[in-house]
Amino acid sequence: MLLAIPNVLTSEQVAEGRRILDAAEWIDGRDTAGHQGARVKNNQQLPLRSPAAEQLGQMILKALANAPLFMSAVLPARILPPMFNRYGVGQTFGTHVDGAIRMMGNGNSVRTDVSCTLFFSNPDEYDGGELVVEDTYGSKSVKLPAGHMILYPSTSLHRVNPVTRGVRVCSFFWLQSMVRDNGEREQLYRLDRSIRALGQERGATDAVVVELTSLYHNLMRLWADA
Numbered sequence: 001m002l003l004a005i006p007n008v009l010t011s012e013q014v015a016e017g018r019r020i021l022d023a024a025e026w027i028d029g030r031d032t033a034g035h036q037g038a039r040v041k042n043n044q045q046l047p048l049r050s051p052a053a054e055q056l057g058q059m060i061l062k063a064l065a066n067a068p069l070f071m072s073a074v075l076p077a078r079i080l081p082p083m084f085n086r087y088g089v090g091q092t093f094g095t096h097v098d099g100a101i102r103m104m105g106n107g108n109s110v111r112t113d114v115s116c117t118l119f120f121s122n123p124d125e126y127d128g129g130e131l132v133v134e135d136t137y138g139s140k141s142v143k144l145p146a147g148h149m150i151l152y153p154s155t156s157l158h159r160v161n162p163v164t165r166g167v168r169v170c171s172f173f174w175l176q177s178m179v180r181d182n183g184e185r186e187q188l189y190r191l192d193r194s195i196r197a198l199g200q201e202r203g204a205t206d207a208v209v210v211e212l213t214s215l216y217h218n219l220m221r222l223w224a225d226a
């Protein structure tokens with residue numbers, strides 16, 4: 001499931017983020033790529049644990065903690081610290097899959113279930129630079145306004161098309177979900193969305209709403225690892 005989460009950051013937060021990102025020191029993105037990724041990756045990144053990455057990462061994680069759509073869609077168990085990349089003219093990241101396991105700074109490992117891209121550039125600031133996610137039904141091209149985020153299964157092959165004008169700046173990160181399976185996670189999200197819609201119509205104490213809510217939690221008991 002590809003899902004856009006609109007307005008994760010306010011326009012003020014995006015502007016503040018851009019000020020910090022534009023002043024930060026960037027390094028070659030190949031530093032953090034795996035064996036296959038390094039061959040097709042040509043971009044810039046903020047160094048892990050640089051002050052700018054830490055400050056903006058905190059801002060993003062705080063915003064996501066208050067984003068019910070995000071929580072419902074991904075059911076996060078562990079979120080890796082947000083990273084930041086920049087693509088100038090001619091830069092690109094060819095088709096690849098993200099590594100299955102990544103290490104946290106504290107030595108814990110995280111299984112990458114969901115990949116997240118949060119845009120810090122608006123679509124009119126650059127040409128090209130689309131995130132293209134492939135799935136069995138075909139590929140989907142994504143370019144969202146600054147402050148918006150796209151979620152996609154980390155199992156997907158994906159790429160960033162070459163930028164042909166301007167600069168594309170984004171945050172990207174991964175998370176491990178309490179629900180490992182993409183299909184099960186999607187059913188839970190759709191059920192939660194339906195319960196919320198029905199609850200709006202009938203009220204949270206309506207007998208059908210209560211019954212469906214119990215089904216949601218019982219499915220969580222079957223599928224989730226807490």
Ligand code: NI
Nearest residue numbers: 096097098158
């Ligand atoms: Ni990737």
